[in-house]
Amino acid sequence: MIIETHSHLSFPDFKDDLPDVLKRAREKGVEVIITVSADILSTRENAKIAKQEERVFFTPGIHPHDTDNAKEEYFREIEEILKRDKLAVAVGETGLDFYRNHSTRKRQEESFIRFIDIAKRLNKPLVIHCRDAYSRLSEIIESEEAGIAGGVVHCFSGDYNFARTILDNGFFIGVGGTITYPKSNAIREVIKRVPMERIVLETDCPYLAPQAVRGKRNEPSFLTYIIDEIALLKGLSNSDVARVTSLNASTLFSLGVVNPQSVITYRIRDSLYVNVTNRCSNKCVFCRREEDPIVKGHLLKLGEEPSAERIIEEIGNPKNYDEIVFCGYGEPLIRLAIVKEVAKWVKAKGGKVRINTNGQANLIHKRNIIPELEGLVDRISISLNAHNAEVYEKLCPSEFGPKAYEEIIKFAKEAKRFIPDVTLTVVSLEEVDIEKCKNIAESVGANFRIREYNVVG
Numbered sequence: 001m002i003i004e005t006h007s008h009l010s011f012p013d014f015k016d017d018l019p020d021v022l023k024r025a026r027e028k029g030v031e032v033i034i035t036v037s038a039d040i041l042s043t044r045e046n047a048k049i050a051k052q053e054e055r056v057f058f059t060p061g062i063h064p065h066d067t068d069n070a071k072e073e074y075f076r077e078i079e080e081i082l083k084r085d086k087l088a089v090a091v092g093e094t095g096l097d098f099y100r101n102h103s104t105r106k107r108q109e110e111s112f113i114r115f116i117d118i119a120k121r122l123n124k125p126l127v128i129h130c131r132d133a134y135s136r137l138s139e140i141i142e143s144e145e146a147g148i149a150g151g152v153v154h155c156f157s158g159d160y161n162f163a164r165t166i167l168d169n170g171f172f173i174g175v176g177g178t179i180t181y182p183k184s185n186a187i188r189e190v191i192k193r194v195p196m197e198r199i200v201l202e203t204d205c206p207y208l209a210p211q212a213v214r215g216k217r218n219e220p221s222f223l224t225y226i227i228d229e230i231a232l233l234k235g236l237s238n239s240d241v242a243r244v245t246s247l248n249a250s251t252l253f254s255l256g257v258v259n260p261q262s263v264i265t266y267r268i269r270d271s272l273y274v275n276v277t278n279r280c281s282n283k284c285v286f287c288r289r290e291e292d293p294i295v296k297g298h299l300l301k302l303g304e305e306p307s308a309e310r311i312i313e314e315i316g317n318p319k320n321y322d323e324i325v326f327c328g329y330g331e332p333l334i335r336l337a338i339v340k341e342v343a344k345w346v347k348a349k350g351g352k353v354r355i356n357t358n359g360q361a362n363l364i365h366k367r368n369i370i371p372e373l374e375g376l377v378d379r380i381s382i383s384l385n386a387h388n389a390e391v392y393e394k395l396c397p398s399e400f401g402p403k404a405y406e407e408i409i410k411f412a413k414e415a416k417r418f419i420p421d422v423t424l425t426v427v428s429l430e431e432v433d434i435e436k437c438k439n440i441a442e443s444v445g446a447n448f449r450i451r452e453y454n455v456v457g
């Protein structure tokens, strides 16, 4: 399933062939569409379209360009629609556009603040437009506590600092056709760093057709071009991008169209991940396993821990994947016996095995377990996450206390003796001295990898 979060189906561009446009979208897997309003007339028209067409939702709002013409009664009418119409899933389009300045800045700001208030009171997300007004929009989002309502900044065009502010305030980022344009390197660099779990797809049709069809009228079926580009940027498959962004959109707009089931194995790119446990000896400050145990659209909360037989059954043929990765939201080596049994079977079948670990297995099992992994594991990725024990304690408090950090380095050194490929990883947080971590990896003889904060899988 693909969800289009920002189209303008009420615009005259679709007057003659809307049924064909929707049919082409369905044929490409775009099963759910949100049509966004720019003024009171398009709000009324979108309400009609959403009522007529299956799996089309709408958002009532007034675009910043139109705020000079917005009468008091329009705001009241929009609030009434949001209260009574279940298909009205968000407030917008609203925001600031200091590029074209079609309406005065004062009116744009007043309208934006008014819609933030409505969204907070009615518990609906905001659909925000922002062009050349990044710092003012950030100020308003923070001063008005717009994060209480949440929402999306659509057709994202700011820099990474703006993206960070948006993400820190709980907003999603809408990615559309501009990401496919040759001159959009800066946007692509920002989107590379934004967690997939915070991206939703949009065309903004009839505008901004992707590069491959540039010059044509844009339409929801063209979302596939945007998926191609994001997949390339993120090193994911197209189905990964579709699955994650659909869950994001369904959750953000409370559409109820995607309900993830918990999984034991899950595919990302060409690897198969194995979710053996949700237990862990750490409580990392950045870990989302308690409150939001979803990785790349897969729900990793386990009802019960799976047996080796169950995992083997789910894997099927290990040679269908680049590698079988023991990962999940939890420390896989807590279940050492199960990991060894499954890894032995994978190797016997000609597959490859990787383990992602916090490096505390020797403390957990009170013995050196590394020699037991010899011949069973091809690659091991150990989370170092800090340049010294003090910072580690702060970011990744362990049940083993301050000694955990030194033990992780010892674990990595020992791994180098028995496992062909050893990598130390760090999450890019400002408390972490990346250069020092890199030196530690070098001294151990391990590879080194930086993981973007909040990016899992």
Ligand code: SF4
Binding pocket: 280, 281, 282, 283, 284, 286, 287, 288, 289, 328, 329, 330, 331, 358, 383, 396
């Ligand atoms: S080690 Fe991994 S699973 Fe454990 S708390 Fe930290 S991030 Fe979460």
